[in-house]
Amino acid sequence: SSGSTGPKPGPSTAAKDGGTFRLGIVEPTAIDPYNTQESEGTLVTQNLFTGLTSVSADGKISNALAESRTPNDDCSQWTFKIKGGTTFSNGEAVDAAAFIRGWTRAAAKVSASDVAYHLGEIDGFKELNTGTATTFRGLSAPDATTLVVKMAIPDCEFDVRTFHTVFSPVPTVAGAASNKAYNDQPIGNGPFKMDGPWQHNSKITLVRNDSYGLTKAHLDRVEISILNAANADQLEYQGFQAGQFDWARMPTEQLTAAKATYKAKGDWYEWDANGMNYLLPMLTSGPMKTKEAREAISYAIDRDAIAQGVFKGFRTSATTIVPPAFADAYQKGLCVSCVKQDKDKAKQLAAQAGLTPGTKLYFGYNTGGGHEAWVQAVAAQLKDVLGLDVHIDGIPFKQLLDKEKTPDATGIYRAAWGADYPTPGNFLNPLLATSSINEDPATHQVQGDNRGRYSNPAFDTLLHQATATKDLAARTKLYQQAEKIAIGDDLALIPLWNRSQQRVANNEKWANLTYDFNENPTLATASQK
Amino acid sequence: MGRYLLRRLGQMIVVLLGATLILFACLFVIPGDPVGSLAGSERARDPAVVKQLREHYGLDKPLAVQYVTYIGHLVQGDMGEDYTQRRPVTEILGPKLVNTSKLAVAAIVFDVLIGAGVGALAALRRYSIWDTVVTLVTTVLVGFPTFVIGMLLLNLFAVQLKWVPVIGDASDPVQVILPAITLAVIDAALVARLMRGTMLEVLRADYVKTAIAKGVPRRQVLLKHVLRNSVIPVVTYIGISFGSLLGGAIITETIFNWDGVGMAMSTAIQQQNNPIVVGVATWSVGIFVVLNLVVDLMYAMLDPRIRLS
Amino acid sequence: MAEPILKVDGLVKHFPLTQGIVFKRRIGAVQAVDGISFELHKGETLGIVGESGCGKSTVAKVLMNLERATAGQVHYKGQDITGLTGKALKAVRRNIQLVFQDPYTSLNPRMTVGDIVGEPFEIHPEVAPKGNRRKAVQDLLDVVGLNPEYINRYPHQFSGGQRQRIGIARGLALKPEIIICDEPVSALDVSVQAQVINLLDQLQSEFDLSYVFIAHDLSIVRHISDRVGVMYLGKMVEIGTEEQIYEHPTHPYTQALLSAVPVPDPTGREDRHRIILSGELPSPANPPSGCRFRTRCWKAQPRCGEEEPLLANPEGMAGEALHHSACHFAAEREHV
Amino acid sequence: MTDETTTALPRRGSTDTSGEPAIRVVREWQEVWHRFAANRLALLGLVLVVALLVTAAFAPWIAPYDPLKQDLMHTIESPTGAHLFGTDALGRDQLSRVIYGTRIAVIVGLVSILLTLVIGIVLGAVAGYFGRFYDTVVMRGADIFFAFPLLIGAIIIITVTGRGIWPVVLSLAVFGWATVARLLRSSVLSAREMDYVHAARALGAGHLRVIVRHILPNSIAPVVIYGTFNVGTAVVAEASLSFLGVGVSPEVPEWGNMLAAGRGFIGVADYMWMLPSLAVVLTTLGFIFVGDGVRDALDPKLR
Amino acid sequence: MSKSVQDTPVAEPPLLQVDGLQVEFKTRDGIAKAVNGVSYSVDAGETLAVLGESGSGKSVTAQAIMGILDTPPGRITGGRVLYRGDDLLTMPEDQRRSVRGRKIAMIFQDALSALNPVFSVGWQLGEVFRVHEGMSKRDSLAKAVELMDRVRIPAARQRVGDYPHQFSGGMRQRIMIAMALALGPDLIIADEPTTALDVTVQAQVMGLLAELQAEYRMGLILITHDLGVVADVADKIAVMYAGRIVETAPVHELYARPAHPYTKGLLRSIPRLDQRGQDLYAIKGLPPSLLQIPAGCAFNPRCEQATGRCRDELPLLQEVSDEDGNDLPGRHSACHFWKETHRG
Ligand SMILES: Nc1ncnc2c1ncn2[C@@H]1O[C@H](COP(=O)(O)OP(=O)(O)OP(=O)(O)O)[C@@H](O)[C@H]1O
Ligand SMILES: Nc1ncnc2c1ncn2[C@@H]1O[C@H](COP(=O)(O)OP(=O)(O)OP(=O)(O)O)[C@@H](O)[C@H]1O
Ligand SMILES: [Mg+2]
Ligand SMILES: [Mg+2]
Numbered sequence A: 001s002s003g004s005t006g007p008k009p010g011p012s013t014a015a016k017d018g019g020t021f022r023l024g025i026v027e028p029t030a031i032d033p034y035n036t037q038e039s040e041g042t043l044v045t046q047n048l049f050t051g052l053t054s055v056s057a058d059g060k061i062s063n064a065l066a067e068s069r070t071p072n073d074d075c076s077q078w079t080f081k082i083k084g085g086t087t088f089s090n091g092e093a094v095d096a097a098a099f100i101r102g103w104t105r106a107a108a109k110v111s112a113s114d115v116a117y118h119l120g121e122i123d124g125f126k127e128l129n130t131g132t133a134t135t136f137r138g139l140s141a142p143d144a145t146t147l148v149v150k151m152a153i154p155d156c157e158f159d160v161r162t163f164h165t166v167f168s169p170v171p172t173v174a175g176a177a178s179n180k181a182y183n184d185q186p187i188g189n190g191p192f193k194m195d196g197p198w199q200h201n202s203k204i205t206l207v208r209n210d211s212y213g214l215t216k217a218h219l220d221r222v223e224i225s226i227l228n229a230a231n232a233d234q235l236e237y238q239g240f241q242a243g244q245f246d247w248a249r250m251p252t253e254q255l256t257a258a259k260a261t262y263k264a265k266g267d268w269y270e271w272d273a274n275g276m277n278y279l280l281p282m283l284t285s286g287p288m289k290t291k292e293a294r295e296a297i298s299y300a301i302d303r304d305a306i307a308q309g310v311f312k313g314f315r316t317s318a319t320t321i322v323p324p325a326f327a328d329a330y331q332k333g334l335c336v337s338c339v340k341q342d343k344d345k346a347k348q349l350a351a352q353a354g355l356t357p358g359t360k361l362y363f364g365y366n367t368g369g370g371h372e373a374w375v376q377a378v379a380a381q382l383k384d385v386l387g388l389d390v391h392i393d394g395i396p397f398k399q400l401l402d403k404e405k406t407p408d409a410t411g412i413y414r415a416a417w418g419a420d421y422p423t424p425g426n427f428l429n430p431l432l433a434t435s436s437i438n439e440d441p442a443t444h445q446v447q448g449d450n451r452g453r454y455s456n457p458a459f460d461t462l463l464h465q466a467t468a469t470k471d472l473a474a475r476t477k478l479y480q481q482a483e484k485i486a487i488g489d490d491l492a493l494i495p496l497w498n499r500s501q502q503r504v505a506n507n508e509k510w511a512n513l514t515y516d517f518n519e520n521p522t523l524a525t526a527s528q529k
Numbered sequence B: 001m002g003r004y005l006l007r008r009l010g011q012m013i014v015v016l017l018g019a020t021l022i023l024f025a026c027l028f029v030i031p032g033d034p035v036g037s038l039a040g041s042e043r044a045r046d047p048a049v050v051k052q053l054r055e056h057y058g059l060d061k062p063l064a065v066q067y068v069t070y071i072g073h074l075v076q077g078d079m080g081e082d083y084t085q086r087r088p089v090t091e092i093l094g095p096k097l098v099n100t101s102k103l104a105v106a107a108i109v110f111d112v113l114i115g116a117g118v119g120a121l122a123a124l125r126r127y128s129i130w131d132t133v134v135t136l137v138t139t140v141l142v143g144f145p146t147f148v149i150g151m152l153l154l155n156l157f158a159v160q161l162k163w164v165p166v167i168g169d170a171s172d173p174v175q176v177i178l179p180a181i182t183l184a185v186i187d188a189a190l191v192a193r194l195m196r197g198t199m200l201e202v203l204r205a206d207y208v209k210t211a212i213a214k215g216v217p218r219r220q221v222l223l224k225h226v227l228r229n230s231v232i233p234v235v236t237y238i239g240i241s242f243g244s245l246l247g248g249a250i251i252t253e254t255i256f257n258w259d260g261v262g263m264a265m266s267t268a269i270q271q272q273n274n275p276i277v278v279g280v281a282t283w284s285v286g287i288f289v290v291l292n293l294v295v296d297l298m299y300a301m302l303d304p305r306i307r308l309s
Numbered sequence C: 001m002a003e004p005i006l007k008v009d010g011l012v013k014h015f016p017l018t019q020g021i022v023f024k025r026r027i028g029a030v031q032a033v034d035g036i037s038f039e040l041h042k043g044e045t046l047g048i049v050g051e052s053g054c055g056k057s058t059v060a061k062v063l064m065n066l067e068r069a070t071a072g073q074v075h076y077k078g079q080d081i082t083g084l085t086g087k088a089l090k091a092v093r094r095n096i097q098l099v100f101q102d103p104y105t106s107l108n109p110r111m112t113v114g115d116i117v118g119e120p121f122e123i124h125p126e127v128a129p130k131g132n133r134r135k136a137v138q139d140l141l142d143v144v145g146l147n148p149e150y151i152n153r154y155p156h157q158f159s160g161g162q163r164q165r166i167g168i169a170r171g172l173a174l175k176p177e178i179i180i181c182d183e184p185v186s187a188l189d190v191s192v193q194a195q196v197i198n199l200l201d202q203l204q205s206e207f208d209l210s211y212v213f214i215a216h217d218l219s220i221v222r223h224i225s226d227r228v229g230v231m232y233l234g235k236m237v238e239i240g241t242e243e244q245i246y247e248h249p250t251h252p253y254t255q256a257l258l259s260a261v262p263v264p265d266p267t268g269r270e271d272r273h274r275i276i277l278s279g280e281l282p283s284p285a286n287p288p289s290g291c292r293f294r295t296r297c298w299k300a301q302p303r304c305g306e307e308e309p310l311l312a313n314p315e316g317m318a319g320e321a322l323h324h325s326a327c328h329f330a331a332e333r334e335h336v
Numbered sequence D: 001m002t003d004e005t006t007t008a009l010p011r012r013g014s015t016d017t018s019g020e021p022a023i024r025v026v027r028e029w030q031e032v033w034h035r036f037a038a039n040r041l042a043l044l045g046l047v048l049v050v051a052l053l054v055t056a057a058f059a060p061w062i063a064p065y066d067p068l069k070q071d072l073m074h075t076i077e078s079p080t081g082a083h084l085f086g087t088d089a090l091g092r093d094q095l096s097r098v099i100y101g102t103r104i105a106v107i108v109g110l111v112s113i114l115l116t117l118v119i120g121i122v123l124g125a126v127a128g129y130f131g132r133f134y135d136t137v138v139m140r141g142a143d144i145f146f147a148f149p150l151l152i153g154a155i156i157i158i159t160v161t162g163r164g165i166w167p168v169v170l171s172l173a174v175f176g177w178a179t180v181a182r183l184l185r186s187s188v189l190s191a192r193e194m195d196y197v198h199a200a201r202a203l204g205a206g207h208l209r210v211i212v213r214h215i216l217p218n219s220i221a222p223v224v225i226y227g228t229f230n231v232g233t234a235v236v237a238e239a240s241l242s243f244l245g246v247g248v249s250p251e252v253p254e255w256g257n258m259l260a261a262g263r264g265f266i267g268v269a270d271y272m273w274m275l276p277s278l279a280v281v282l283t284t285l286g287f288i289f290v291g292d293g294v295r296d297a298l299d300p301k302l303r
Numbered sequence E: 001m002s003k004s005v006q007d008t009p010v011a012e013p014p015l016l017q018v019d020g021l022q023v024e025f026k027t028r029d030g031i032a033k034a035v036n037g038v039s040y041s042v043d044a045g046e047t048l049a050v051l052g053e054s055g056s057g058k059s060v061t062a063q064a065i066m067g068i069l070d071t072p073p074g075r076i077t078g079g080r081v082l083y084r085g086d087d088l089l090t091m092p093e094d095q096r097r098s099v100r101g102r103k104i105a106m107i108f109q110d111a112l113s114a115l116n117p118v119f120s121v122g123w124q125l126g127e128v129f130r131v132h133e134g135m136s137k138r139d140s141l142a143k144a145v146e147l148m149d150r151v152r153i154p155a156a157r158q159r160v161g162d163y164p165h166q167f168s169g170g171m172r173q174r175i176m177i178a179m180a181l182a183l184g185p186d187l188i189i190a191d192e193p194t195t196a197l198d199v200t201v202q203a204q205v206m207g208l209l210a211e212l213q214a215e216y217r218m219g220l221i222l223i224t225h226d227l228g229v230v231a232d233v234a235d236k237i238a239v240m241y242a243g244r245i246v247e248t249a250p251v252h253e254l255y256a257r258p259a260h261p262y263t264k265g266l267l268r269s270i271p272r273l274d275q276r277g278q279d280l281y282a283i284k285g286l287p288p289s290l291l292q293i294p295a296g297c298a299f300n301p302r303c304e305q306a307t308g309r310c311r312d313e314l315p316l317l318q319e320v321s322d323e324d325g326n327d328l329p330g331r332h333s334a335c336h337f338w339k340e341t342h343r344g
Helices: A039-048 A096-107 A125-130 A180-184 A229-241 A252-262 A291-300 A303-309 A343-353 A372-386 A397-405 A425-432 A457-467 A472-489 B002-029 B047-057 B063-075 B089-124 B129-143 B146-160 B173-203 B206-213 B218-256 B261-270 B274-302 C056-063 C086-095 C113-123 C130-143 C148-152 C160-173 C190-207 C218-224 C242-247 C252-259 C302-306 D028-037 D040-057 D094-130 D132-147 D150-161 D165-174 D177-191 D195-202 D207-219 D221-243 D255-265 D271-298 E058-066 E093-099 E121-133 E137-150 E169-181 E199-216 E227-233 E251-256 E261-269 E308-312 E338-343
Strands: A020-026 A053-055 A061-063 A066-071 A077-082 A139-143 A146-150 A192-194 A203-208 A221-227 A268-281 A360-366 A389-395 A412-418 A494-505 C006-019 C025-040 C045-050 C071-076 C096-099 C178-182 C210-214 C227-232 C235-241 E016-027 E030-042 E047-052 E074-083 E104-107 E187-191 E219-223 E236-241 E244-250 E318-321 E327-333
Touching: A020 A039, A020 A229, A039 A192, A039 A203, A039 A221, A061 A066, A077 A096, A096 A125, A096 A139, A096 A146, A221 A229, A229 B146, A229 B218, A229 B261, A252 A268, A252 A494, A252 D255, A268 A291, A291 A343, A291 A372, A291 A494, A303 A372, A303 A494, A343 A372, A360 A372, A360 A397, A372 A389, A389 A397, A397 A412, A412 A425, A412 A494, A425 A457, A425 A472, A457 A472, B002 B063, B002 B274, B002 D132, B002 D150, B089 B129, B089 B173, B089 B218, B089 B261, B089 B274, B129 B173, B129 D221, B129 D271, B146 B173, B146 B218, B146 D221, B146 D255, B173 B218, B173 D221, B206 B218, B206 E058, B218 B261, B218 B274, B218 D150, B218 D177, B218 D221, B261 B274, B261 D150, B274 D132, B274 D150, C006 C056, C025 C056, C025 C071, C025 C235, C045 C056, C045 C218, C056 C096, C056 C178, C056 C210, C086 C096, C096 C160, C096 D195, C113 C130, C113 C148, C113 C160, C113 D207, C130 C148, C130 C160, C160 C178, C160 C190, C190 C210, C190 C218, C190 E261, C210 C218, C218 C242, C227 C242, C227 C252, C235 C242, C235 C252, C252 E199, D028 D040, D028 D271, D040 D094, D040 D271, D094 D132, D094 D165, D094 D177, D094 D207, D094 D221, D094 D255, D094 D271, D132 D177, D150 D165, D150 D221, D165 D221, D177 D207, D177 D221, D195 D207, D207 D221, D221 D255, D221 D271, D255 D271, E016 E058, E030 E047, E030 E058, E030 E074, E030 E219, E030 E244, E047 E058, E047 E227, E058 E074, E058 E104, E058 E187, E058 E219, E104 E169, E121 E137, E121 E169, E137 E169, E169 E187, E169 E199, E199 E219, E199 E227, E219 E227, E227 E251, E236 E251, E236 E261, E244 E251, E244 E261, E318 E338, E327 E338
Parallel strands: A020 A221, A360 A389, A360 A412, C045 C210, C045 C227, C096 C178, C178 C210, E047 E219, E047 E236, E104 E187, E187 E219
Antiparallel strands: A053 A061, A066 A077, A077 A146, A139 A146, A192 A203, A203 A221, A268 A412, A268 A494, C006 C025, C006 C071, C227 C235, E016 E030, E016 E074, E236 E244, E244 E327, E318 E327
């Protein structure tokens, strides 16, 4: 069941104001844009702040507060025209200075922001980030509605990045990122504002921002309950069933039953999201060193059987790293070995690679993510087809990542990636570029996200070309070529399945409700029926 | 007596130091850098950020120094700052502790009322249908893991019957009932069996005969003479079951979305959020030691033959 | 006379007296035993009589090293045993045994009679070789008048008297040199009592055993003892041969005691001359000054409250009947 | 006359070893067995326990399928003739997994409890009997271990050692002994003041003997109850560890794993958690009945 | 102080009458017949002493009367216990409870285990008043002190809050006595009340009992081994052997002329102050096993006069008469050869 189902936003029927929308999330790391990082935090921050651009669920970028975004010829400088006359909910004007303020605040050393690296291409980031400067050299505001961004690393798709919440404007009251009072009750310029501070582990309440500068929201309030991470999906779904929530995820085990109940009612959403699940092979040492070995593994896995048997059809097999949600860049079937299980080919390649039966293969995965079942299925298939001695090892997430980073890591690891903003580069760059290995010279640990240590100059060159290409179609082509090298040829990552998402929503009560790019409900458009 | 208390308090400090030291050592052995990667995300942390955080948390210093620093701060009531939200541990744990205490107290009340009551009933009606029913029910309950019991209860009362909300509010006393029962069930079953066992012995004691011979009504014989003597092991058990309560709280809190320390602890361990782990452990040792001091005092109160010295 | 086998010297045992339930405060001490000295010779029986609560059992326990003496020494064959531990203590205990006063609590409810009586052999395997033990146990049961068939029974299946005999059998098992009997026959019917007494007598003559025999029954004490000590409130008030104590008691308390002995003959019971002691019974936590008996003594004088009478030969007495008595006005009473 | 009253005395150093003694000495264990066997519930418990052990020993012969054999075409199927207990999320036969699960249950349940009991009884008895310094050391030590709730302690141990059965067993013992020790200590405290303990000491019995023969038998009942009761809870604790993601590896056929995997199916495919629960319950029941039986059999007053 | 049996009006039923009481215990080795048809009675103001071999069923009988037998393993298999004519055994529990403590009180043989270790003696003494008279805690405690004084426990006021284990054996026993005396019952069953007491205290306690007896016309069943005490206080005596009454007699007559060989042996065993040097007399042999009570007369294996008849035929309790054939009131013997024993 690829593609997506569910009520489309469509032309809004005369939306009625009012109503309280309720849903559950897990405790975010931060809701202040300087450090908002995961989907849950983004849900809050994005409704509290409006940045330059917005992105639709299917990855189309459009202007939000920006009226125009123009790069110079070599994309070493970007000029954003900002819509005038909008204010923060405290009445302060949202001007270019507000953006500079926000970006500077996030990049400053004291913030130790986990997401500031998104600003890393801007000139002066280094100095700010290491504390040798206190102002952001690359940013300037010739007038109140013009923001000029000078790039240290030219990037022709920089504007796509500005969708990320770290690029939000902040009012002067925000102060430094150590201002805890603000962090817990940010004052923003979004469709909603905070109703009281963040009650950690308990509740976040938003109310409509009636002074919002763009299309105002319809909902009066949004009540966000904070749930235990360990079984949030269970709680969300139970809460939904009990009528306590209007929007929910559900545990994999309950999907079939939930779909049967809610699809007919029109309360069911299902789509392939902007993420990818794959196996991360360790390329520099151990059994996964050769391309043949990786292909053998890939051929040995029966993705369809697992998608049907284990996921009951709620996952679709993947053949790429750039997900199908990126319709323009998507190259179905790129990974040939991913298309269909082929035991003979697998055996043959394994023999070539010296992956003899009985070879030990480490297979790491993180606990607490519900990965146990499919991991066992994959392991069983590898055992069956190739006779490998697969050692599956479930450990906490953090340990898993630390393990992947060590220089002597071998074997395969369960991995997944989700997009921050809609560009193939957001997959290819962090996951596969040589620069993303960023090995610590002292410990030889990987410090970037390319933990498989894939390094191919041809691939790197293509990526560079892509970021320097202004034309979207041409850029996409370059990305496709790069992906072809890394996945099609080298199989540096082994695609497993697309990131499929399912949600239930109370559409008896709500209209104009759908999911957004970050898999969150579109609170800004939703309205009472 | 004052000396006794003082000595116990001194021992309490030793226990605290011991427990935190063991914990520190354990955490040290766990591979990986606690601030090296982001919690719960596939993304690596910026090396610059990592370096900065390591300095901020003093992780660049030797373990012994870290430990001494921790103890130094602890004395001043400062338990450090956690790694994910970068908030003071005391601020994070404070409300959680309150919530868990509510749960624990309610659970202990259930343990005592239901556990001891049912156990006493079984003992009084030994070999009757009651006894069998109690034995069966208590064993069957023990056979079910806490999470199954919790989920069944939640499913029935919150999802199906909608008597209570799924996502509870720790400040509502009614909503503590389900999680407290879940938490108490296994201990209550054990208390019931313990009670039954000791009570059977006490019931045969000569002094019970004396009381009957005095013409004391059966009810009073049971409530005063028998109960007081049977309750001693139960009190002991309640004191020590605190540990299992906190353990059970992890699961109960997960299932009922009860924002308590058990939950915090288990997530913190997974995330290597060591300040929280050490914080919870320090609290729990402290509470435990105090609790057991109370239990020991209660002993002396319940059984005058026991001399505290 | 030869060296005494047991020599007790200024034995003191005080129990702390506490008040309050939770916060126990020490408010004084029960002076259960307060300076007692006596000697026990080989082959001799020393009877100890005295009011209930006067410290007889405590003396027994301290002699056995079951309670640590607050002060004073116990010499066994010249060796001070009060501080012994480990092997040395075990060796001494091999030769001194105690028959407990309370036959209910002194038997392990989870051991069969066979095990209880056989335990001494297990602890001191040199006494009875392994193969002989069962027989030895049966013989012991037989000796104390218990049916050897009961060997597999548990204590709660016996009557009080039967239990007491189990305790005696256990005490006899090692055939120690000294047996301290703390009211060993109080729960027995006279016939069984007679058996036990005869048995003790017989063992004594055969093995030259020494007994410390604590009892309330003065007839029994007289029957079995060579010498008798009379205790009152933690003190020894009179000590002498059986003849001296029974025929020529000089301490008023002893006289009162003897006068109160019930005679197993109902004839003329209405006109017996008993010395009925009056006055407040003093507490061992707060004993009277001077002579401890003075509060109930009909002879009491101001001197008695000021000066503690020592246990010595009373002045102005001589002859056969001369023996130690702790009374300023020690004198034989006409009546008895 | 008086001759009749005296009976032959046991002579010192008598060498009479001839002949069987007239009276049969019933061995203690015979006794206990006798009383145990008279208790119907205890026998039922024994049957359950023996069945568990037999199943564990002969699992490969009893189980209809390979417990690891996956069949992705037939996942999460309700009980049928072919799969009496249905299949799990990977199409493995639930019955076979439950049967193989007995092996781990025996190891986790029995071994961990035995370890717990051994450590707890030794330390508890020492603390209670010797008192003072020993008591303080043991009890404060126990406090340290108490302070870590079992699950949390187990998570820490397992995080250090890695997942597996033995780390689970180890953590159950390491964090369980303190309970036993404390439970035992409190009953030892009252037992050690009994006259029969004095009596044994008066006989010259050493500390070991006094503890083993006199104090333990009279104070162990709560521990026996706790121990047998906890065979089941150990298995359940294992399940909780699986729930928290630190139990044994998920492919291992083990009840806790099955419970943890099945919990998501509450209300959807209940057989997924009910059957392993049933197995745990029956095991627990078995051990509790046996424990009660043993306790009663050991107590001469309760027959 | 002593009252002869004849004084009691005939019309009134005896204070307590035990009639053919039978008690057995289930043991692993079989049924132990501890009490095999015991009958005796006490009138108001009268003292019945129950003598007998240790293990002969004296305490069990008492427990059966009080209704505190362990059931199981014990079982009352027959007989009646009539209190002022009402059968206690068939009485509803509530009614029976109001009799216990208030009308019939018991002094236990083993004082330590009979006192609850976790309550102060004052509390336990006071409980009687709280239960039966609805007294307040404070008043009941004052009463407790009074009682303790009465049984001559030194410094009663200070020790009222102490616990049983802090008292000496004799003191505990006196506390038990105090507890029984508390409400001035009609009947006291005293199971070896003075075994742990020295003679002076014993004399006081017995004196106290006698006083109360005279004052309230209290009946007393005194179970004891102390033939001295019996001689001092008893009005009549019942002698038990192997769960049966083998002889009953008014006190003077029993001592003078026992009518059963067992009684005779018992009396001969008494040590006397004036007797020294020789071995004490003791009845030969061992008490019978209750699992296998010898056929015929239970005493026959130990009896010097036993004949074949004694082994075959169970002697019933029969009236004893003097040489002139006059029935001796209150005298019974369960010996085929009572005549020989009594008159010989
Ligand atoms: N463990 C103890 N703690 C406090 N006081 C005690 C303790 N043991 C005994 N006593 C007190 O010591 C005194 C002597 O007691 P002991 O048992 O030696 O008396 P006794 O002479 O054996 O009396 P009885 O004849 O009644 O057995 C009593 O006042 C008793 O209350
Ligand atoms: N629970 C029991 N199980 C088996 N036999 C018992 C039980 N209780 C008492 N008996 C037996 O009943 C008989 C009578 O016991 P009881 O206590 O009445 O004796 P007694 O006459 O009071 O003796 P003593 O003078 O020694 O106290 C004894 O032989 C005893 O072994
Ligand atoms: Mg004594
Ligand atoms: Mg008796």
